[in-house]
Amino acid sequence: MSDAINLDGPAIESPSVDPAESATAKQSVPVKVAGRVDRLPPYMFGRINAMLYQKRRDGSDVIDLGMGNPSDPPDPIVVAKLAEAAADERNHGYSKSNGIANLRREVASKYYRKYGARLDPESEIIACLGSKEGFSHMCLALMGPGDTAMIPAPYFPIHMYGVILASGNVVSLDVADPDKFLSNVAYTCENLTPRPKVLIVNYPHNPSSATIDPSFFVEVVRLARKYQFMVLHDFAYADIAFDGYQPPSFLAVDGAKEVGVEFTTMSKGYNMAGWRVGFCAGNAEMIRALGTIKGYYDYGMFQAIQIAAIVALRETEAAVEAQSVVYQKRRDVLVNGLRRLGWKVTPPKAGMFVWAEVPEQWRKAMSTMDFAMMLLEQGDVAVSPGSGFGPAGEGYLRLALVENQQRLRQAIRQIGRCLEKASAAQA
Numbered sequence: 001m002s003d004a005i006n007l008d009g010p011a012i013e014s015p016s017v018d019p020a021e022s023a024t025a026k027q028s029v030p031v032k033v034a035g036r037v038d039r040l041p042p043y044m045f046g047r048i049n050a051m052l053y054q055k056r057r058d059g060s061d062v063i064d065l066g067m068g069n070p071s072d073p074p075d076p077i078v079v080a081k082l083a084e085a086a087a088d089e090r091n092h093g094y095s096k097s098n099g100i101a102n103l104r105r106e107v108a109s110k111y112y113r114k115y116g117a118r119l120d121p122e123s124e125i126i127a128c129l130g131s132k133e134g135f136s137h138m139c140l141a142l143m144g145p146g147d148t149a150m151i152p153a154p155y156f157p158i159h160m161y162g163v164i165l166a167s168g169n170v171v172s173l174d175v176a177d178p179d180k181f182l183s184n185v186a187y188t189c190e191n192l193t194p195r196p197k198v199l200i201v202n203y204p205h206n207p208s209s210a211t212i213d214p215s216f217f218v219e220v221v222r223l224a225r226k227y228q229f230m231v232l233h234d235f236a237y238a239d240i241a242f243d244g245y246q247p248p249s250f251l252a253v254d255g256a257k258e259v260g261v262e263f264t265t266m267s268k269g270y271n272m273a274g275w276r277v278g279f280c281a282g283n284a285e286m287i288r289a290l291g292t293i294k295g296y297y298d299y300g301m302f303q304a305i306q307i308a309a310i311v312a313l314r315e316t317e318a319a320v321e322a323q324s325v326v327y328q329k330r331r332d333v334l335v336n337g338l339r340r341l342g343w344k345v346t347p348p349k350a351g352m353f354v355w356a357e358v359p360e361q362w363r364k365a366m367s368t369m370d371f372a373m374m375l376l377e378q379g380d381v382a383v384s385p386g387s388g389f390g391p392a393g394e395g396y397l398r399l400a401l402v403e404n405q406q407r408l409r410q411a412i413r414q415i416g417r418c419l420e421k422a423s424a425a426q427a
Contacts, residue, residue, distance in 0.1 A: 036165050045388055048372060052382050063411040065399040066382040068206070068352045070271045072323065075316040078272070078308050085304035095300035098291050099127025099279075103306045106313040107264075107279050115249040117256075123284040124257065126291055129301055131236055131265040131278035134290065136162040137297065138232060138261070138280065141289035142198060143168035149198040150188055150229075152181070154386060154393035156206045159234065163200075171196065174392060175205055178212045182219050189227035199224065199260075202234040204247050207389045207398040208355045209348035214248040217256065224259035230286065231260025239269025239320050241350040242328040251282055261286050268352060269320040270312050276301060277309045327352060330401040330408055337412030341419070354399045355386075362419075363395050365426070372397060379418030381411045 048066060055062050073079070085091050098104075104121035111117045119125055128134030136158060143149065143166040151159045153172035163170050171192065173184040189195050201220065203212045217233075224231050233250040241247050250262045261282030267273040280290055294300075334354050335347045345356045362371050372385040384400075386393030403411065 036167065039164050040161060045384065047369070048376060048382060048385075051373065051376055055376070055380065060380050062376070062380045062382055063403060063407055063414065064382045065401075065403065065408075065411060066384045067402070068268075068400045069402055070268065070273050070352075071402045071404075072271045072326065074271045074275075075312065075319045077315060078270070078312045081311040082304055082308035085307040086302075088304070091303040091307065093303075095303040095306065097294045097298055097300040099125075099300065100303065100306050103127055103310050103313075104279075106310050107281065110313055111249070111251065111281065115252040117249060117251040119251070119257075119281050120284070124287055125279060125281045126287050126294070127301065127306065128263070128278040128280055128294075129298060130267060130276040131234065131263040131280075132158050133276070134278050134280045135159075135232065135234060135263050136165065137293045138263075138286070138290050139163050139166040139168065139198075141293045142166075142230060142286070146194070147198070148192065148194070148196040149200055150185055150196050151200045152202055152205060153391075154207055154389035154396075156202060156234070156389065159200050159202065160390065163198075168197075172390060172392070175202075175208060175210050178210070178216050182216070182223065185220075185223055186227075189223070189229065195227055196229050198230050198232060200232045200234070201250070202236070204237040204241070204348070204350035206234075206236065206351060207353055207384070207386065207393065208396075209351045209353055211245065211247065211349045214252065217248060217250045217253040220250070221253055221255045221259055225255070229259075230283075231256075233260065233262040235262050235264050237268055237351040238264055240324050240327055240352060242324065242331060242347075243349060245349040247350050257282050257284075259283065261290075266309060266312060269323055270316065271323065272309070272312065275305050275309070277305060327401050330403070330405055333405045333408045334399060334401065334412070337409060338415075341412065341416050352401050354401065356397050356399060358386075358395055358397060359419075361423070368394050368396065374422060375415060375418055378421065379414045381414050381418070 052062055104125040107125050108119040108121040111119050139162040143163060145167045148169045148171060149163045150171050150173055152175035155172060160170055171188055173181055175181055185199060220231060238247050250256050261280050263278060263280050265278040280287060331347060335345050338345045338356055343356055343359055345354060348354060358368060358371055368385040368387045372383050375381045375383060384398040386396030386398060
């Protein structure tokens with residue numbers, strides 16, 4: 001008998017008895033998940049994703065504007081540096097969970113260069129596996145049963161469910177008007193007992209693309225001091241802005257480091273979404289608490305990725321600025337196209353999305369989720385229904401600027417034809 005390994009054979013022998021028919025299999029142990037899982041609602045985009053997958057399996061060319069997943073590649077010098085660093089055998093061991101020192105120094109350099117904010121790379125900056133991981137673990141570090149966080153409405157899901165997974169409670173405040181948002185923060189702190197422990201802010205805002213000026217954060221710091229809450233600013237879209245607008249950093253305001261932290265990412269402007277490179281910067285004690293949580297949960301990101309990220313931060317600023325121009329041109333194509341269809345759309349000043357109000361005819365006829373499903377099923381265009389971002393998002397769609405201009409024009413044509421046929425069917 002040959003001892004040669006059969007690479008095409010099964011890894012184990014097939015069982016002689018069907019496991020489903022054995023007595024042992026019938027005595028299954030009941031699976032009782034943790035209460036934190038039971039508190040999570042069904043995934044709002046599940047129906048859309050299932051249909052998108054099926055249509056693509058059936059051969060449909062669906063234009064996917066649903067997810068803010070950059071379709072452009074990183075700068076070639078960053079990819080080359082990754083390959084070089086990955087070839088170095090010294091980079092394949094466990095890495096420090098807070099990030100290598102040179103990467104944290106480069107983040108501090110960018111903050112000072114771009115925002116005039118001084119940060120200590122040793123105690124005031126930590127690397128994260130994307131900003132989403134850092135944010136959710138910060139919630140675990142700061143919150144527990146009975147603690148409350150104030151969050152924007154509509155909300156990016158992790159801003160709600162990061163708190164819930166940490167066993168906290170949420171109060172959602174309308175984000176559309178910055179002054180009203182701040183007055184609602186003060187009102188909530190005055191009337192809720194115990195007072196909220198955390199304020200979560202996100203500008204440029206996802207999904208609505210709402211923006212603010214630097215004076216907003218001056219008031220946030222004042223309120224945080226007055227009411228003794230901590231601030232988490234999700235600054236994911238710091239590097240994507242249009243028409244001369246510069247998104248302000250929370251950490252550029254005097255006193256910000258005394259009350260909170262800011263999360264940034266290389267996923268968007270640097271086109272490194274799959275690399276999972278993010279940062280948390282600001283209050284040293286909050287950074288220390290996050291580092292403690294991360295020390296138990298992970299060993300940090302692959303060191304070769306960190307080395308490539310240093311090169312990206314140091315040498316590709318021009319490419320990041322050029323990427324904003326690409327997104328601005330896409331924004332103009334999409335906004336102008338929707339307006340030609342009769343939609344009310346405000347051009348965003350920053351971010352990767354257009355937040356579009358569903359035309360009144362369709363708002364009266366169906367839910368935003370059903371409208372989005374119609375566009376996918378009959379128009380081969382996938383979008384995110386606003387209701388997926390909480391009740392405040394009902395009546396809106398979020399459309400991501402992730403396709404090129406030609407594909408966006410095609411998406412507009414397909415949306416127009418879809419709605420024209422649906423209107424005729426209604427008549």
